[in-house]
Amino acid sequence: MTGGANRVHADLDALKGFHEALVRFRYAQRGVAERGDGEIEMTRASLAAKASRWQARLEQHQAELEACRAGGGEDVPDCTAYARAVEQAGERLEHIRRWQQRVDQEAGEFGGTASGFRDLLEADLPRAESQLLAIISRLEAARRVPAGEA
Amino acid sequence: MHTRPDREGDEQFRLLGAAWEEAVPHWQDEVARRFETDHWTPLVQRSRAYLEALRTLMEVLETAGHDTEF
Numbered sequence: 001m002t003g004g005a006n007r008v009h010a011d012l013d014a015l016k017g018f019h020e021a022l023v024r025f026r027y028a029q030r031g032v033a034e035r036g037d038g039e040i041e042m043t044r045a046s047l048a049a050k051a052s053r054w055q056a057r058l059e060q061h062q063a064e065l066e067a068c069r070a071g072g073g074e075d076v077p078d079c080t081a082y083a084r085a086v087e088q089a090g091e092r093l094e095h096i097r098r099w100q101q102r103v104d105q106e107a108g109e110f111g112g113t114a115s116g117f118r119d120l121l122e123a124d125l126p127r128a129e130s131q132l133l134a135i136i137s138r139l140e141a142a143r144r145v146p147a148g149e150a
Numbered sequence: 151m152h153t154r155p156d157r158e159g160d161e162q163f164r165l166l167g168a169a170w171e172e173a174v175p176h177w178q179d180e181v182a183r184r185f186e187t188d189h190w191t192p193l194v195q196r197s198r199a200y201l202e203a204l205r206t207l208m209e210v211l212e213t214a215g216h217d218t219e220f
Contacts, residue, residue, distance in 0.1 A: 013176075015176075025165070032159040043211040
């Protein structure tokens with residue numbers, strides 16, 4: 001049979017366990033949010049590097065195409081391969097730029113939700129933890145009052 | 151290899167939910183009901199919304215990386 005004091009003891013253990021879980025959750029989710037921001041920045045940097053690389057290739061292929069067209073003398077030179085390289089580099093650059101726009105858009109939409117979640121972690125959750133601690137303290141104080149005096 | 155942040159967030163959310171489920175049977179009074187309404191339910195709703203948005207974004211970022219590998 002579970003007596004009153006044991007009941008309070010069980011309450012305290014359960015509440016303390018939940019309080020610890022709340023604190024762990026807050027710290028862990030703060031790390032998750034930081035890593036999420038880091039992934040956005042890494043992807044942006046990676047796309048910017050790719051765009052820069054393909055921009056340079058495009059310019060190189062354009063220069064090669066111009067040189068090919070200028071170097072034929074009286075014959076009409078076959079510059080098909082250079083023209084294809086220019087076209088391909090241009091398409092890839094455009095593809096990367098579309099992804100840059102998409103990532104910016106998605107990151108912007110995510111920003112609102114992320115900001116609300118940060119408020120939760122920095123303000124609401126500590127308030128909940130404090131309230132829980134106060135509840136635990138009241139229960140502990142009640143346990144110390146001998147039966148009949150409460 | 152790092153776990154994707156949204157998956158890590160899901161796991162932490164699952165652990166918190168388990169701690170709540172463990173506490174609830176031992177905590178059945180008016181204070182508990184108020185705590186659930188004022189703190190727990192909003193925490194669950196906002197965490198779910200955030201983790202869902204984070205998952206969607208991480209998938210976009212992953213696809214962006216793969217799709218621009220030439």
